Amino acid sequence: AQSVTQLDSQVPVFEEAPVELRCNYSSSVSVYLFWYVQYPNQGLQLLLKYLSGSTLVKGINGFEAEFNKSQTSFHLRKPSVHISDTAEYFCAVTMIISGTYKYIFGTGTRLKVLA
Amino acid sequence: GAGVSQSPRYKVAKRGQDVALRCDPISGHVSLFWYQQALGQGPEFLTYFQNEAQLDKSGLPSDRFFAERPEGSVSTLKIQRTQQEDSAVYLCASSLDQVGETQYFGPGTRLLVL
Numbered sequence: 001a002q003s004v005t006q007l008d009s010q011v012p013v014f015e016e017a018p019v020e021l022r023c024n025y026s027s028s029v030s031v032y033l034f035w036y037v038q039y040p041n042q043g044l045q046l047l048l049k050y051l052s053g054s055t056l057v058k059g060i061n062g063f064e065a066e067f068n069k070s071q072t073s074f075h076l077r078k079p080s081v082h083i084s085d086t087a088e089y090f091c092a093v094t095m096i097i098s099g100t101y102k103y104i105f106g107t108g109t110r111l112k113v114l115a
Numbered sequence: 116g117a118g119v120s121q122s123p124r125y126k127v128a129k130r131g132q133d134v135a136l137r138c139d140p141i142s143g144h145v146s147l148f149w150y151q152q153a154l155g156q157g158p159e160f161l162t163y164f165q166n167e168a169q170l171d172k173s174g175l176p177s178d179r180f181f182a183e184r185p186e187g188s189v190s191t192l193k194i195q196r197t198q199q200e201d202s203a204v205y206l207c208a209s210s211l212d213q214v215g216e217t218q219y220f221g222p223g224t225r226l227l228v229l
Contacts, residue, residue: 004157032216043119043206043220044158051216090157094215100171101214103148105157 002027004093006106014114015083021076021109023091032094033074035065038108039087047089050074061085086113117141119221121207127227128197136192136224140209147190148215149182150206152223158206164190165213197228 048059
């Protein structure tokens, strides 16, 4: 079955430190990969996406992610976080199953940036 | 321009009551998606429209859930005879492309069923 796993439910990190949020997926078909951020009481906002081409993808707010097909991973990284990066982050996958697009989200990782 | 809007933002319903949740997508967006987000969970796909056609409703949890987009713009998600397990945030997203490569999300409607 297709699934998305975010291994860490919460990640505390000090301001200006680097961070990596992990995402693994399970799929036997080609996928599109996404990271979204959700601030309190707001909708999801797209950070970055991988559709094809270069496996290193750069997004907004200084975030980047690398698609690793052999490890079925799409980890999100930022070299130096700010207090304002405190939010919930969701990894998502889009794939075609039996001719129909399927949209699957992970359970989220809560990033807490500490002063 | 305006983003995706949803109304109401909050809804409290008594068990057994019918509710209707509205989504106004970004003007011109072809695709529209509904998701259910339970507390502490990620969004779960409910249904998807391309213009007025409902192409996939496999995520609707029961026949109490019904969605429509009659003119290919505004969409309504209706839940009949609400149950406590329906309590969640209902998110709407729209996309300019046909497959939802880039989805723009609304703020959601928080539904609480008592």
